[in-house]
Amino acid sequence: MTTDPLLDFLRLCSDQVCLLANSAEFANSAEFANSAELGAGASVFAGSLRDVCYLDRQVAENEVPVTSELARMNLSPLVSAARWAHMLLPWTSSHRMTDGGTQAALAPLNDLLDFDNHGVTVGLLLVGANCEYPLHQHAPQELYLTISGTALWRYGGAEDLVSVPPNRLVYNHPNDLHRVVAGADPVLALYLLW
Numbered sequence: 117m118t119t120d121p122l123l124d125f126l127r128l129c130s131d132q133v134c135l136l137a138n139s140a141e142f143a144n145s146a147e148f149a150n151s152a153e154l155g156a157g158a159s160v161f162a163g164s165l166r167d168v169c170y171l172d173r174q175v176a177e178n179e180v181p182v183t184s185e186l187a188r189m190n191l192s193p194l195v196s197a198a199r200w201a202h203m204l205l206p207w208t209s210s211h212r213m214t215d216g217g218t219q220a221a222l223a224p225l226n227d228l229l230d231f232d233n234h235g236v237t238v239g240l241l242l243v244g245a246n247c248e249y250p251l252h253q254h255a256p257q258e259l260y261l262t263i264s265g266t267a268l269w270r271y272g273g274a275e276d277l278v279s280v281p282p283n284r285l286v287y288n289h290p291n292d293l294h295r296v297v298a299g300a301d302p303v304l305a306l307y308l309l310w
Contacts, residue, residue: 122204122228123165125197126238129306130165132194133261134158136285154285157259160310164234171230180207180217182244185302189264192282198240198263198304204228205240212250219247237309243267243298251295256309258294260286265303270295 137151137158186202189195206227209217223240225231231238237256243249243265251270260271262284268277271286271294280286286305288294296303 121197121201122225123168125194125201126165126168126225128194128197129261129263130158130162132283133161133259133285133306133308136261136283153257153287153289154259157257157287157308157310160234160236161238161259161308164231164236164238168229168231168234170228173227178203178205178207180209180221182217182219182221182242182247182302183207185242185244186304188245188302189304190282190301192264194263194283195304207242210249212252219244220249235310237307239307241296241303241305241307243296243303245298245300245302247298249296251293253291253293254309255290257290258288259308260288261306261308262286263304263306265301266299267303268297268299 137154183202186199205223207217207221207223209215210220210222213220220241220243225238241249262280262282264282266279266281269280269286270277271288271292273289273292277297
């Protein structure tokens with residue numbers, strides 16, 4: 117550990133992504149037939165953290181209403197680390213929603229750290245209890261690490277919503293339609309696009 121709460125949190129996330137991506141549970145599961153992609157995402161994320169540094173930028177916003185939900189999350193090492201780092205994060209409302217950050221928010225970490233030099237986009241998604249992050253798609257492939265909150269996820273090219281608990285990986289191929297519907301607990305997930 118360092119004395120930087122954000123980098124410590126991201127390294128804990130990277131360790132968990134690597135552990136899950138290389139676990140027998142994922143490698144032998146039909147649901148996770150994308151184990152090669154998960155492993156590639158884990159490797160890209162870990163590699164980007166080796167020499168990532170802060171950008172010389174001011175972050176315009178760092179708190180939106182839904183971030184109060186962080187206090188409601190069940191404690192785990194990752195949730196504790198996220199709470200410790202949350203005031204450093206560039207929380208903002210999503211361009212995909214018109215709620216002003218009352219139901220969901222993003223923390224785009226490329227606004228703070230030089231992940232662009234590694235060809236990746238990293239951030240956090242926070243969805244309030246009983247709220248939804250809308251159906252969307254994008255060209256880069258994407259991996260999520262669910263940190264807190266069991267939610268219904270549409271992902272991986274499927275049309276059905278699947279219940280995904282904390283401490284799981286969710287993978288989207290390029291242009292897969294995907295969304296998240298939070299249940300009684302708020303959802304926090306790290307996202308990685310590459």
